[in-house]
Amino acid sequence: MNELDVLRVFCGPDGRHGNALGVVRDGRTYPDEASRQALAAELGFSETVFVDDPERGVVDIHTPGLRLPFAGHPLVGAAWLLDLEVVNPPAGEVWARHDGEFTWITARPEWAPPRRLQRYASAAEVDALPAPPPGDGWLYAWAWEDEAAGRVRARAFPRRDDGIVEDEATGAAALLLTAELGRALNITQGRGSQILTAPGPGATIEIGGRVRFARSAGFPQSAGFA
CATH class of the missing domain: 3.10.310.10 (Diaminopimelate Epimerase; Chain A, domain 1)
Structure with missing residues (x-):
C-alpha cells in the first residue's frame, strides 16, 4: 500500500x-x-x-x-x-525559507484564486458567523483584533461544493488580504491557527507559519x- x-x-x-x-x-x-x-x-x-x-x-x-x-x-x-x-x-516558481520556528514562501497575489474579503466590526462578530449556504461563494471574513499591531481575526468559508464547510487556515486568502491592506499581518484563523504575512519586493507577499x-x-x- x-x-x-x-x-x-x-x-x-x-x-x-x-x-x-x-x-x-x-x-x-x-x-x-x-x-x-x-x-x-x-x-x-x-x-x-x-x-x-x-x-x-x-x-x-x-x-x-x-x-x-x-x-x-x-x-x-x-x-x-x-x-x-x-x-x-503550476502557477510559477515559489521561493521558500526556514527560520527554525516558521516556514515561509514568497508568492504573488495574482496567483491566488478569487476570494470575497469581508471586514466585520469586531472579532466577536467574526466568531459568531454561521457558515454561508452551500454554493454561496468563497467568503474570507475578518476583523481587526489590534489594528496598530496588525493582528487580525479571520474565518474562511469555501463554496462547499466539495464538502469543506470551513477552511481552518488559508494562505491564499491571507495573501490577498495582505495585498489589499498593504501591511504585515498576524492572522488568527479558524479554531486557533496562525498565519504571518509581510509585503515583499516587486509586489510579492511572504507567508509564514508553523508546520x-x-x-x-x-x-x-x-x-x-x-
Missing part, C-alpha cells in the same frame, strides 16, 4: 490546530489528473499535494473538487516536509480519514 504523509500547517503558538494537508511523496503512483482528483476527494482534506519531482519541488495541488495552480498551506507544508528552497506549482508532522498512513481510505 502507498504511504501518505499528513501535516498540520499554520499551527498556533502551542503547536495545536493548523490545516490538515495530505502529501503523496511519489506522485507517479497517481499519474493522471483523474486519479489524483479521485484520491483527493476520497481523502477529504482541503488540499492534497502530489510530489512529481522532490528535488526540483514540482508539485500538483488538488482540493476534493478541483486542481489548483497555487495554494498557500500546501506549499508551506511541502517546502517544510521536503526541506526545499524552491517549490514549483507539524501528524502521521504517515496507508491510503486510499474513506473521506472520514481527514
Whole structure:
C-alpha cells in the first residue's frame, strides 16, 4: 500500500490546530489528473499535494473538487516536509525559507484564486458567523483584533461544493488580504491557527507559519480519514 504523509500547517503558538494537508511523496503512483482528483476527494482534506519531482519541488495541488495552480498551506507544508528552497506549482516558481520556528514562501497575489474579503466590526462578530449556504461563494471574513499591531481575526468559508464547510487556515486568502491592506499581518484563523504575512519586493507577499508532522498512513481510505 502507498504511504501518505499528513501535516498540520499554520499551527498556533502551542503547536495545536493548523490545516490538515495530505502529501503523496511519489506522485507517479497517481499519474493522471483523474486519479489524483479521485484520491483527493476520497481523502477529504482541503488540499492534497502530489510530489512529481522532490528535488526540483514540482508539485500538483488538488482540493476534493478541483486542481489548483497555487495554494498557500500546501506549499508551506511541502517546502517544510521536503526541506526545499524552491517549490514549483503550476502557477510559477515559489521561493521558500526556514527560520527554525516558521516556514515561509514568497508568492504573488495574482496567483491566488478569487476570494470575497469581508471586514466585520469586531472579532466577536467574526466568531459568531454561521457558515454561508452551500454554493454561496468563497467568503474570507475578518476583523481587526489590534489594528496598530496588525493582528487580525479571520474565518474562511469555501463554496462547499466539495464538502469543506470551513477552511481552518488559508494562505491564499491571507495573501490577498495582505495585498489589499498593504501591511504585515498576524492572522488568527479558524479554531486557533496562525498565519504571518509581510509585503515583499516587486509586489510579492511572504507567508509564514508553523508546520507539524501528524502521521504517515496507508491510503486510499474513506473521506472520514481527514
